[in-house]
Amino acid sequence: MTAAPVMVGAADMAGILPMTRVIDVLGEMFVDLAAGRTRSPARTVVEHGDRRVLLVSPAVWEQRGVGSVKVTTLTPDNPARGLPLIHGIVALTDLETGQVTALLDGAELTAVRTGAVAALATRWCTPDGTDELAVIGAGVQARALIRAVSAVRPIRGVRIHSRTRAGAEQLADWVRLTAPRPVRVTVHDTAQDAVTDSAIICTATSTDDGTPVVEADWVASGAHVNVIGGTHPDAVELDPALLAGAVTIVEDRAAALDGAGEIRAALAGGLIKAEDLYEVGSLVSGEVALAGRTSVLRTVGMAIEDTAAAVALFEQCRAAGQGPGDPSAVPSTKGE
Numbered sequence: 001m002t003a004a005p006v007m008v009g010a011a012d013m014a015g016i017l018p019m020t021r022v023i024d025v026l027g028e029m030f031v032d033l034a035a036g037r038t039r040s041p042a043r044t045v046v047e048h049g050d051r052r053v054l055l056v057s058p059a060v061w062e063q064r065g066v067g068s069v070k071v072t073t074l075t076p077d078n079p080a081r082g083l084p085l086i087h088g089i090v091a092l093t094d095l096e097t098g099q100v101t102a103l104l105d106g107a108e109l110t111a112v113r114t115g116a117v118a119a120l121a122t123r124w125c126t127p128d129g130t131d132e133l134a135v136i137g138a139g140v141q142a143r144a145l146i147r148a149v150s151a152v153r154p155i156r157g158v159r160i161h162s163r164t165r166a167g168a169e170q171l172a173d174w175v176r177l178t179a180p181r182p183v184r185v186t187v188h189d190t191a192q193d194a195v196t197d198s199a200i201i202c203t204a205t206s207t208d209d210g211t212p213v214v215e216a217d218w219v220a221s222g223a224h225v226n227v228i229g230g231t232h233p234d235a236v237e238l239d240p241a242l243l244a245g246a247v248t249i250v251e252d253r254a255a256a257l258d259g260a261g262e263i264r265a266a267l268a269g270g271l272i273k274a275e276d277l278y279e280v281g282s283l284v285s286g287e288v289a290l291a292g293r294t295s296v297l298r299t300v301g302m303a304i305e306d307t308a309a310a311v312a313l314f315e316q317c318r319a320a321g322q323g324p325g326d327p328s329a330v331p332s333t334k335g336e
Contacts, residue, residue: 023148034281039062040304052076058070065094089103114144133150142202155183191214206230210235
């Protein structure tokens with residue numbers, strides 16, 4: 001009889017240990033991605049109704065013998081209903097047998113793996129003792145970024161700016177309650193005040209236009225910036241002018257050229273060339289020379305990241321003794 005899949009919910013993804021495991025496995029995956037040893041096709045997007053979207057994202061990581069399919073819905077009216085913007089589920093499969101081995105909360109997995117990609121780049125682009133973090137945005141993804149970066153650096157100061165003061169204050173309260181070490185948290189009225197002199201900057205907004213949220217001259221020389229927000233391929237969070245003098249890192253060059261607003265704008269303006277983009281796999285392999293330069297990670301999100309995060313969390317659950325079909329870990333759609 002086929003065993004029921006392990007159910008991995010949001011609670012199973014909480015804490016430093018699962019996050020660190022996801023970061024480490026993503027590092028392995030990005031090396032394989034850069035070497036062409038994974039398959040991550042473009043996702044299928046079905047728009048329906050007023051800005052409502054259904055997305056299906058498959059990927060295969062043959063080196064690990066796993067594949068995954070993520071089904072996600074984005075429903076802009078949900079926050080007004082008291083429901084999360086994103087619902088979803090990820091099915092992890094064994095490529096040898098074809099069995100579905102795990103079902104994971106897709107919304108939480110998306111937040112965790114996106115934060116983990118930023119943390120992976122932060123690990124390689126900043127000195128070990130870097131402890132000051134600025135975050136622009138105050139949603140679920142901002143929380144995941146803080147969790148993830150704090151897993152790789154001893155963060156002791158968090159600066160926050162968001163579109164609304166109330167949202168920023170709520171995030172600040174959450175940081176104070178959940179931080180793994182004592183943290184000084186400050187809320188700033190402007191993005192400039194938040195990012196000035198910060199060694200690590202993360203942007204996670206829902207901007208939908210080409211006006212930068214963070215200007216180039218606000219970023220200190222040698223700082224590292226993780227850019228993960230924006231709602232369409234031409235949306236810009238970070239001033240593209242910064243890319244002209246920075247080490248620019250992307251998950252996959254082709255994906256960035258297709259879907260990263262800052263990259264597209266910098267190319268169109270002649271600020272960079274496609275060959276100036278370094279992939280995360282090259283960073284992890286030690287092929288990128290930083291030498292104290294400012295660095296920027298621009299992510300667009302890829303299905304293979306879900307696969308890597310899913311197998312990391314599945315292995316973590318199995319190591320903790322969770323058996324197939326454990327009902328205590330049914331995937332949750334509850335937002336933070």
